[in-house]
Amino acid sequence: MKGSRVAGMQLMLEDIRAEVAYTRSMIGRDELSEAVLVAMSKVPRDEFVPNDLKAAAFDNGPLPIGHGQTISQPYIVALMSDLLALHPGQTVLEIGTGSGYQTAVLSRLCQTVYSVELVPLLADAAARRLADLGYDNVHLRQGNGYEGWPEHAPYDGIIVTAAAPYIPEALVDQLKPDGRLVIPVGAPHGRQELMVVTRDRHGRTQTENILGVAFVPLVDARGAAEQGV
Numbered sequence: 001m002k003g004s005r006v007a008g009m010q011l012m013l014e015d016i017r018a019e020v021a022y023t024r025s026m027i028g029r030d031e032l033s034e035a036v037l038v039a040m041s042k043v044p045r046d047e048f049v050p051n052d053l054k055a056a057a058f059d060n061g062p063l064p065i066g067h068g069q070t071i072s073q074p075y076i077v078a079l080m081s082d083l084l085a086l087h088p089g090q091t092v093l094e095i096g097t098g099s100g101y102q103t104a105v106l107s108r109l110c111q112t113v114y115s116v117e118l119v120p121l122l123a124d125a126a127a128r129r130l131a132d133l134g135y136d137n138v139h140l141r142q143g144n145g146y147e148g149w150p151e152h153a154p155y156d157g158i159i160v161t162a163a164a165p166y167i168p169e170a171l172v173d174q175l176k177p178d179g180r181l182v183i184p185v186g187a188p189h190g191r192q193e194l195m196v197v198t199r200d201r202h203g204r205t206q207t208e209n210i211l212g213v214a215f216v217p218l219v220d221a222r223g224a225a226e227q228g229v
């Protein structure tokens with residue numbers, strides 16, 4: 001790794017640790033799993049941000065990636081990855097590929113990552129970037145994430161990286177028994193709650209509220225039609 005990247009990465013990891021400690025009473029943990037922190041340390045965030053924002057690549061904040069979308073804040077990426085509690089042999093579905101950054105982090109935490117992105121240009125750019133960087137256990141598709149990706153279901157975990165007004169039933173249906181759905185739920189551009197939905201062996205679900213968050217909205221079917229889906 002380049003020297004500036006190593007230094008930036010170190011600061012980013014320190015910021016994540018500090019924010020985890022600061023929010024410990026809300027998120028119910030003092031620290032994130034070592035596996036998540038190692039995965040975060042191995043993914044070069046500077047490769048996922050636009051050229052003119054490289055200097056801010058390791059700041060602990062979201063950054064614009066075009067098309068009105070953002071690459072999520074590193075703390076949130078780490079926290080959501082931790083909440084999924086993935087194991088090496090498992091399969092995860094991500095809704096909202098965006099830059100592909102969260103996809104890359106997940107690819108280091110489990111066996112196979114499927115990811116769905118609505119905006120064709122973002123989906124294409126992420127596919128190229130992830131292939132160039134050698135993430136070969138990820139499968140991407142352009143489409144409307146409200147429907148999940150039924151062909152590869154069920155999943156051990158599903159993560160939604162845009163805010164939904166409600167918990168989409170199709171996503172819960174695509175979880176394995178004991179699978180976990182990590183999703184921000186709430187009004188678009190308003191306050192949202194990061195939730196973990198767990199599905200037990202009998203198909204019963206349990207929902208846990210984790211933390212107030214601010215995500216770009218998960219675009220609905222009408223918006224999806226405008227993107228040709």
Ligand code: SAH
Nearest residue numbers: 071096098099101102118144145161218219
């Ligand atoms: N995980 C991304 C975050 C991107 S922001 C990253 O690390 O960069 C959320 C993404 O969700 C945007 O790229 C947006 O285009 C996408 N999105 C919004 N509505 C969607 C939908 N209905 N289906 C799939 N993707 C959607």
